[in-house]
Amino acid sequence: MLNITVLVSGGGTNLQAIIDAIKSGTISNAKISLVISSRKDAYALKRAEDAGIGTMVISRKECADSSDYENKMLEALKAAGTELIVLAGFMTVLPESMINEYENRIINIHPSLIPSFCGKGYYGLKVHEEALKRGVKLTGATVHFVDKGCDTGPIIIQKAVEVEDGDTPEILQKRVMEQAEWKILPKAIDLIANGKVTVRDEKVFIM
Ligand code: GRF
Numbered sequence: 001m002l003n004i005t006v007l008v009s010g011g012g013t014n015l016q017a018i019i020d021a022i023k024s025g026t027i028s029n030a031k032i033s034l035v036i037s038s039r040k041d042a043y044a045l046k047r048a049e050d051a052g053i054g055t056m057v058i059s060r061k062e063c064a065d066s067s068d069y070e071n072k073m074l075e076a077l078k079a080a081g082t083e084l085i086v087l088a089g090f091m092t093v094l095p096e097s098m099i100n101e102y103e104n105r106i107i108n109i110h111p112s113l114i115p116s117f118c119g120k121g122y123y124g125l126k127v128h129e130e131a132l133k134r135g136v137k138l139t140g141a142t143v144h145f146v147d148k149g150c151d152t153g154p155i156i157i158q159k160a161v162e163v164e165d166g167d168t169p170e171i172l173q174k175r176v177m178e179q180a181e182w183k184i185l186p187k188a189i190d191l192i193a194n195g196k197v198t199v200r201d202e203k204v205f206i207m
Contacts, residue, residue: 002030002193005082007090008037012044013177014088014109014185019051021186030193034080036073038092054080060092070095077102084192087146088185091123099148104199106146107192109185111176113158114142118151128169128176137163139172141180143188145199154204156197157184 006015015035021027035048040057048055056076063069073095077085087094087108099106110118110127116136117127131139140160147153159180163172191197196207 002189003081003083004030004032004086004189005034005036005077005080005084006032006048006086006088008035008042008044008088009039009091010042010044010089012042012047012088014181015044016047017182017186018086018088018189019047019053021190027186027190027193030084030189033082034076036076038090044089066095070097073098074101084189085146086185086189094146096148099146103147104145104154107143107156107185107188108146108151108153109181110142110144110151111139111173111181112142113138113140113160114144114151114155118142120150122151125169125173128172131163132167132169132172139163139176141176141184143184145204147202154199154202156188156191156204156206159184 006018008015018032022030032053035044035053035055037045037057038059045055058072058076060069063072083105085102085106112118112127112131117130138160140158142158143156145153161176161179191206198205
C-alpha cells in the first residue's frame with residue numbers, strides 16, 4: 001500500500017479528486033496518510049479532516065529560516081512514512097534537500113500542456129491568461145515528477161482540453177480542472193501505486 005502525503009495551499013479540489021478516487025477504487029493500493037498545507041486557511045484542510053486524514057500546517061514564512069523549514073518538512077514526511085509526495089496546488093518552492101531525498105517520488109499537477117505556459121511565474125490563473133492571450137486552441141494539464149527545475153521534471157501524463165470562444169481565464173481554469181486535472185492526477189497515482197511507472201533517461205515509461 002503506497003503511503004502518500006499530499007501538499008496543498010488552496011481549495012483542494014485536486015486533493016478531493018484523489019480522496020474520491022481512493023474511495024471508489026479508481027486508485028488502488030494507495031492511502032493518504034497526511035495532508036500538509038502551507039496556509040492555515042486553506043479549504044483543503046477541511047476536506048482532509050472530513051475524510052479523516054491527519055493534517056499539518058507548515059508555513060515557510062513562519063519558520064525561522066530555510067533550514068528550519070526544510071527540517072520541519074522532512075520530519076513530518078518521515079514521521080508519516082511518506083513514499084510518494086503529491087503537490088496538489090502547493091504554492092511554496094520545495095527545498096532542494098527534499099527533492100534529492102524523494103527523487104522521482106514527488107509529483108505535481110500543472111494546468112497546461114508542458115512545455116507550454118510553464119516555468120517561473122506560471123501558476124494559477126496566470127497560466128490560463130497567457131494561454132488565452134496567445135490564442136491557443138488546445139490547452140490542458142500535465143502530471144510530472146518534480147526535479148530541481150521549475151516544471152521541468154519527467155512527464156507522466158498529459159490531457160488536452162479545448163479552448164472555446166468567449167473563454168475567460170476563470171472559465172478555462174474550471175474546464176481544465178474538470179476535464180483534465182481531476183482525472184489525470186488520480187490516474188498517475190494509481191499507475192505509480194501499482195508499480196507501472198518507471199523513469200529512465202529522464203523520461204517516463206508506463207507499463
Ligand atoms: C490547480 O489548478 C493546479 O493545477 C494548480 O493549482 C490549482 C489548485 O487547485 N497548480 P486546488 O487547490 O486543487 O483546488
